[in-house]
Amino acid sequence: MPVEQYLEVAQNTSFKDVLVTFFTILQYPAITLFTAMLLEIVLPIGNNLRLQALTPFFRKLARKVNRSENSAAQNLFSSVFLPFLLISIALFILLLLRFCIDHETILSLLILPFLLESKPILKTALAIKTALANEDKTKAKALLQPHMQRDCSKLSAMGINKALCEAVGMSMFINWFAVMVWYLLLGIEGAVLMQLVAVMNKAFSIKQKEYQLFGSFIYKFEQALLLPCTIAFFMVSLFSVSVVRILKNIKTHFKTYSSLTSGLILDILGSYANVSLGGPRYYSGNLIRLSKIGGQNEPEDKSPLKIYNKVRFTGILFVCICVLIKTYLYAANIH
Numbered sequence: 001m002p003v004e005q006y007l008e009v010a011q012n013t014s015f016k017d018v019l020v021t022f023f024t025i026l027q028y029p030a031i032t033l034f035t036a037m038l039l040e041i042v043l044p045i046g047n048n049l050r051l052q053a054l055t056p057f058f059r060k061l062a063r064k065v066n067r068s069e070n071s072a073a074q075n076l077f078s079s080v081f082l083p084f085l086l087i088s089i090a091l092f093i094l095l096l097l098r099f100c101i102d103h104e105t106i107l108s109l110l111i112l113p114f115l116l117e118s119k120p121i122l123k124t125a126l127a128i129k130t131a132l133a134n135e136d137k138t139k140a141k142a143l144l145q146p147h148m149q150r151d152c153s154k155l156s157a158m159g160i161n162k163a164l165c166e167a168v169g170m171s172m173f174i175n176w177f178a179v180m181v182w183y184l185l186l187g188i189e190g191a192v193l194m195q196l197v198a199v200m201n202k203a204f205s206i207k208q209k210e211y212q213l214f215g216s217f218i219y220k221f222e223q224a225l226l227l228p229c230t231i232a233f234f235m236v237s238l239f240s241v242s243v244v245r246i247l248k249n250i251k252t253h254f255k256t257y258s259s260l261t262s263g264l265i266l267d268i269l270g271s272y273a274n275v276s277l278g279g280p281r282y283y284s285g286n287l288i289r290l291s292k293i294g295g296q297n298e299p300e301d302k303s304p305l306k307i308y309n310k311v312r313f314t315g316i317l318f319v320c321i322c323v324l325i326k327t328y329l330y331a332a333n334i335h
Contacts (some may be wrong), residue, residue, distance in 0.1 A: 013131045029322075032108050036112035037319065045119070050112055051115065056203075065081075079216065080290055086196065106187060115195045121172060141155060156285060161303055165277060177232075177314065180318070182317060197222050207284070245271045256291035268308055270295050273295060275298065
């Protein structure tokens with residue numbers, strides 16, 4: 001279209017037409033998601049307002065139904081019934097909200113910022129970095145432990161940085177990136193489902209002895225939900241300047257992953273930051289030896305923030321790609 005025609009269209013377009021176009025574009029899920037990402041950064045959302053705050057409550061419920069005197073069959077049934085019940089309640093509450101707020105975009109913008117969790121783990125990472133800079137390993141371990149299933153009491157400064165790298169990488173992937181992917185797949189219901197399952201998997205972690213059987217169902221459910229997110233993360237990571245090192249390390253380490261999701265994600269992030277992840281760790285007093293993945297260097301104090309920024313960049317790039325696709329399709333339909 002010649003410049004003169006663009007100018008003519010602009011002159012004949014009213015402010016009302018601009019607003020209508022703006023709100024039409026805003027209703028696209030990718031645009032709504034991008035707006036929610038900005039709101040999550042700007043709004044002062046406390047940890048007590050996030051779904052992660054329900055972890056102790058879910059754990060208390062699990063202890064009521066996961067009893068040692070029950071048979072294995074009873075505990076296995078409870079391990080399926082309790083998550084199903086909690087998910088049903090959450091979706092029912094969401095259904096009630098839909099009756100009150102009959103607009104998908106507004107409902108999403110009211111809920112999504114509370115589901116996207118990028119600030120809590122960043123705050124923890126910065127606090128641990130400060131503690132290590134002050135040579136206060138005791139405080140650093142105390143800050144790290146709530147985010148880990150493994151025992152952090154015996155970690156050195158390098159071990160703290162390695163554990164923090166893994167915690168930051170997986171927290172950002174599960175509680176931020178995966179929530180975005182499922183929002184784009186199933187709307188706000190998908191985002192709530194992903195975050196709720198993640199909270200339950202943390203509450204009933206199979207890495208804790210008492211939940212090895214009880215937590216098996218929710219663990220497998222979470223792994224299934226994370227599969228498309230892992231594929232999306234891998235595809236977007238191909239745009240990285242470290243793509244050659246990432247692909248080389250994945251080819252070398254793929255058969256050694258203890259879990260496809262966490263193994264692949266941490267391998268990508270470790271390769272990008274060129275830091276070694278994995279290795280031995282203690283769970284409930286038991287030594288577990290995991291294969292080393294990622295890069296060659298031992299993690300430094302800057303490594304966790306580098307991994308945090310990598311996940312954030314990948315997530316923003318993913319949403320931008322979705323926005324560009326939707327905008328192109330919208331423009332194509334107009335013409």
